Amino acid sequence: MDAAEFRRRGKEMVDYVADYLEKIEERPVYPDVEPGYLRSLIPTEAPVEPESYEDIMKDVERVVMPGITHWHSPNFFAYFPAASSYPAMLADMLCTAIGCIGFSWAHSSVERAALIGAVMMKKVPTDNLYGVREEICFFNFSSSIPSCNQENMWMHIDAAYAGSAFICPEFRPLLNGVEYADSFNFNPHKWMLVNFDCSAMWVKKRTDIIGAFKMEPLYLKHENQESGRHWQIPLGRRFRSLKMWFVFRMYGLQGLQAHIRKQVGLAKEFESLVRADKRFEICAPVVMGLVCFRLKGSNELNQSLLKKITKSREIHLVPCQLSGSFVLRLAICSRSTESRHIQQAWQHITQLAFELLQEHRH
């Protein structure tokens, strides 16, 4: 492929991607295939002669797509959000084109990622610390954190999902006491519209981490030794900050806050639908974009409900266990999820619940 063909195929690919995302709702969110389905669809050996681009693209629909779980479908409510935005996708193309193996300061992006974490950390008041885990519970570490420090234990806050929400002032109180932590990370690739992968980590004392990973062969010497190389196990790293930079500039703080608030609003909308139905219960406070709920009744009943939901492939949910209870969790994930998807999802769930309760009665 030369530059001229790349221009043509590139434009086609952008159209394919835009079509895919615009019409993603028409695809079943969850695949209807068994492990090993690929075996009959692809040759057993690598091609010896070059193949045409058209043939490969045809196989994307025939071979690849049937096995995909569409994480960006507005009907995907499982796990946690995987961020996606057009500015991030464009920046990712550029990142790939530059294609640097950023290990030295001159071509590293780690400083900026760390800076964002630091800015978020500095803005918070003192007092108690709430660690954010499992996207469900906010564990109060107010007593354990200072003692963690006294015992010289490393205290890490994994705010992979919830961390992005702290760009909204109303969520900052959940960070109270964060200054006791030795490290803090959050994933812009979850809730900050930066496509996977992009996880930012802040470390209080950089020598702790550099001391663990430092290595200094002569060929990697650079006059500015403050490189990102000593912060990780791999030598190279992608130029990830490029996509953050595009996203932050094109959305602005306001746009990112609006995204978080909209999704929290959708979670609250779903919560009120559940609360209004006497057959169901809410199982944990709805703080951000996750709703934990279940049918009042046995674990088996709720397992059967989830089985029906999964089998129908209209929406995708996964369960969790809370104090011994089998609980369904609905996470607001896709950027394209709107109120109507929440209403449809609830209608679908209650319809299946109705059928299930009828079956149980007989």
Ligand SMILES: *Cc1c(COP(=O)(O)O)cnc(C)c1O
């Ligand atoms: C999503 C999540 C992870 C996994 O994050 P990755 O960086 O995508 O591997 C870890 N911890 C918590 C609390 C999460 O929500």
